[in-house]
Amino acid sequence: MTTTPFPKPRVGVSACALGQQVRFDGGHKRSHFVDAVLGPLVEYHAVCPEEEAGLGVPRPTMRLVHDPERESPLVLETRSGKDHTALLEDWSEQRTKDLAAQDLDGFLLTAKSPSCGMERVKIYRDNGMPHTHSGSGVFAAALMERYPLLVVEEVQRMNDLPLRDNFCFRLFAARRVKDMFRSEWTRGDVVNFHTREKMALLTRGRVGYRKLGSMVARIHEIPREEFATEYTAIFLDTLRLLPTRGRLIDAVQHMVGHFKEDLDPRERSEFLEAVQEFHAGRLALAGIGRLLRVLAARHGREWVADQSLLDPGPKELTLYGSAF
Numbered sequence: 001m002t003t004t005p006f007p008k009p010r011v012g013v014s015a016c017a018l019g020q021q022v023r024f025d026g027g028h029k030r031s032h033f034v035d036a037v038l039g040p041l042v043e044y045h046a047v048c049p050e051e052e053a054g055l056g057v058p059r060p061t062m063r064l065v066h067d068p069e070r071e072s073p074l075v076l077e078t079r080s081g082k083d084h085t086a087l088l089e090d091w092s093e094q095r096t097k098d099l100a101a102q103d104l105d106g107f108l109l110t111a112k113s114p115s116c117g118m119e120r121v122k123i124y125r126d127n128g129m130p131h132t133h134s135g136s137g138v139f140a141a142a143l144m145e146r147y148p149l150l151v152v153e154e155v156q157r158m159n160d161l162p163l164r165d166n167f168c169f170r171l172f173a174a175r176r177v178k179d180m181f182r183s184e185w186t187r188g189d190v191v192n193f194h195t196r197e198k199m200a201l202l203t204r205g206r207v208g209y210r211k212l213g214s215m216v217a218r219i220h221e222i223p224r225e226e227f228a229t230e231y232t233a234i235f236l237d238t239l240r241l242l243p244t245r246g247r248l249i250d251a252v253q254h255m256v257g258h259f260k261e262d263l264d265p266r267e268r269s270e271f272l273e274a275v276q277e278f279h280a281g282r283l284a285l286a287g288i289g290r291l292l293r294v295l296a297a298r299h300g301r302e303w304v305a306d307q308s309l310l311d312p313g314p315k316e317l318t319l320y321g322s323a324f
Contacts, residue, residue, distance in 0.1 A: 009175040012107035015046040022048040049115035049139040053091040092142040105174040106151035181228040200309040203247040208238025285320035
């Protein structure tokens with residue numbers, strides 16, 4: 001059983017989440033997890049669209065307003081109705097283009113913001129009443145359109161542990177796959193990488209799992225650049241899905257199935273009890289993962305012990321440490 005060295009992902013973040021006083025009222029929305037827990041483990045690139053676009057701090061509040069003549073809503077000051085749409089759209093187009101130089105793996109955005117909200121941002125009618133539809137902030141929409149494979153989440157959703165765990169897992173996985181393909185990779189490198197990620201992919205369903213397995217089997221038939229691009233895209237898209245408890249149990253049982261006959265009665269009983277506790281929601285994935293890694297290492301199944309599903313990120317994040 002090896003200890004994985006985790007490279008630092010590069011992450012864009014709404015500046016107010018780091019405690020920077022750039023909000024409309026001169027305040028911030030610092031997130032302890034984003035700043036103090038995740039912060040030391042990643043390289044942040046802070047962005048505040050409204051402040052950087054020149055709207056100042058403090059500034060009037062703004063909101064999205066439906067315009068029947070446009071696909072996207074307008075950005076208007078709440079009280080005066082002053083229109084900042086063109087300013088923010090032009091700035092967002094250039095800023096997202098410039099972000100290519102940062103080589104970002106993910107982005108954490110501030111929820112409900114007319115510039116940074118990832119989704120479910122309220123859109124209003126001309127009369128001030130909420131529209132039936134919601135949308136994305138101007139900068140967030142431009143960001144996700146330009147970088148569809150970016151691991152994007154809202155800061156406020158980091159309080160939802162399954163979403164937090166999945167975001168962090170995807171973030172470190174994105175850096176792993178990018179680092180591999182930027183090296184002078186060989187077929188053996190890809191096979192080793194894919195082997196380590198197989199069970200994590202399986203917990204997201206069999207479609208992406210099978211597509212990637214088929215690609216690896218045909219690696220000699222696909223041009224190198226095409227293979228790297230397509231594998232990365234399918235890999236990151238597959239990991240968007242939240243794993244279910246049922247799929248996690250299937251993956252755990254699949255792994256132990258490779259050496260189940262080698263377990264002595266006490267080990268077999270301990271494992272079955274752990275699966276039952278996990279199924280009932282009384283044991284975290286991290287708990288059953290630790291047991292499985294120990295058993296796999298003890299019985300010479302290093303490929304199981306080294307699965308990214310069982311070693312999902314730096315220990316400081318305690319990923320999958322709560323009952324699922």
